[in-house]
Amino acid sequence: SQQGEEDPQALSIQEGENATMNCSYKTSINNLQWYRQNSGRGLVHLILIRSNEREKHSGRLRVTLDTSKKSSSLLITASRAADTASYFCATDRGSTLGRLYFGRGTQLTVWP
Amino acid sequence: DAMVIQNPRYQVTQFGKPVTLSCSQTLNHNVMYWYQQKSSQAPKLLFHYYDKDFNNEADTPDNFQSRRPNTSFCFLDIRSPGLGDAAMYLCATSRDLGQGNEQFFGPGTRLTVL
Numbered sequence: 001s002q003q004g005e006e007d008p009q010a011l012s013i014q015e016g017e018n019a020t021m022n023c024s025y026k027t028s029i030n031n032l033q034w035y036r037q038n039s040g041r042g043l044v045h046l047i048l049i050r051s052n053e054r055e056k057h058s059g060r061l062r063v064t065l066d067t068s069k070k071s072s073s074l075l076i077t078a079s080r081a082a083d084t085a086s087y088f089c090a091t092d093r094g095s096t097l098g099r100l101y102f103g104r105g106t107q108l109t110v111w112p
Numbered sequence: 113d114a115m116v117i118q119n120p121r122y123q124v125t126q127f128g129k130p131v132t133l134s135c136s137q138t139l140n141h142n143v144m145y146w147y148q149q150k151s152s153q154a155p156k157l158l159f160h161y162y163d164k165d166f167n168n169e170a171d172t173p174d175n176f177q178s179r180r181p182n183t184s185f186c187f188l189d190i191r192s193p194g195l196g197d198a199a200m201y202l203c204a205t206s207r208d209l210g211q212g213n214e215q216f217f218g219p220g221t222r223l224t225v226l
Contacts (some may be wrong), residue, residue: 023164030211042116042202042217043155088154098143098162098209100170102154 006089006106014111019076023089023104024069031094032065033100034074037086046074046087079110113138115139116218124224125193133188133221135203141216144186146178147202149220155202161186167209171190190223198225 007022016020023032030048035043049056049072056063062075066111086107090100116137122143125131143162148156159168161180175197177189190197200220206213 006213029117033214035217040222042118042219043215045214048212048214086118087124087226092211093127096209097167098206098213099157099160100215101157104154 006087006103008106009104010107010109012109012111013079015079015081017079017110019079019083019108019110020084021074021087021108023072023074023103025072025089025091025103026070027091028094029067030094030096032072033090034061034063034072035083035088035090035102037088037105039085043088076108079108081110081112084110113128115201115218116205118201118218118221120221121143121219121222122222124226125190126226127195128192131190131193132203133190135186135218136184137203137205137216138184139185139205139207139216140204141207142183143206143213144180145204145215146176146186147204147208148187148197149200149202150198152223158188164195193223193225195225199225 033048034046037043047058047063049063060077086105088102088105089103090102122173147156149174160199175202180186200222202220203218204215206215
């Protein structure tokens with residue numbers, strides 16, 4: 001079964017604006033990862049945040065994690081048309097066996 | 113460049129006709145995964161190999177099998193494809209199991225069942 005839900009399911013913004021996507025999950029976790037998928041392609045790893053971390057940055061990406069609320073957010077600042085893609089969060093459900101369980105994703109469209 | 117390669121990118125098969133999808137990697141990673149992704153849905157883990165050890169997800173149908181003849185290659189066999197098996201099939205690798213291992217994905221094979 002699906003691990004989490006991303007919110008919103010679809011997001012449409014103009015270039016230069018910030019995009020915020022949220023992810024909720026149901027079980028304990030060791031870490032949470034965010035991936036991007038361009039249309040009809042494989043997934044690309046963006047960032048990993050461990051359960052003892054609250055915030056992490058990578059370039060224009062900022063990820064937060066609130067384990068008490070079982071939620072995470074991905075912020076993309078100063079968005080570009082090339083950021084148009086689906087964004088998925090994935091967790092390990094507390095397992096150390098390397099499996100990842102993905103949410104349904106947020107489809108982000110950035111208009112030039 | 114080190115990468116994960118999937119062939120073919122598009123596969124059309126007939127209802128009930130066995131089909132094999134292939135994945136190869138030049139990353140020399142220990143773990144290889146197969147995911148099924150239906151339209152607008154989350155990628156769903158089918159199974160994975162840690163080296164030669166096969167690990168099936170509990171809800172993966174028996175219709176789906178996998179082989180890993182060596183470190184570089186992994187195959188997904190669908191014995192009798194049904195219309196509900198039409199999906200994108202994603203292969204991924206990771207260096208190891210355990211916490212915090214990033215997964216590297218191939219471009220996927222889109223399977224159509226007629």
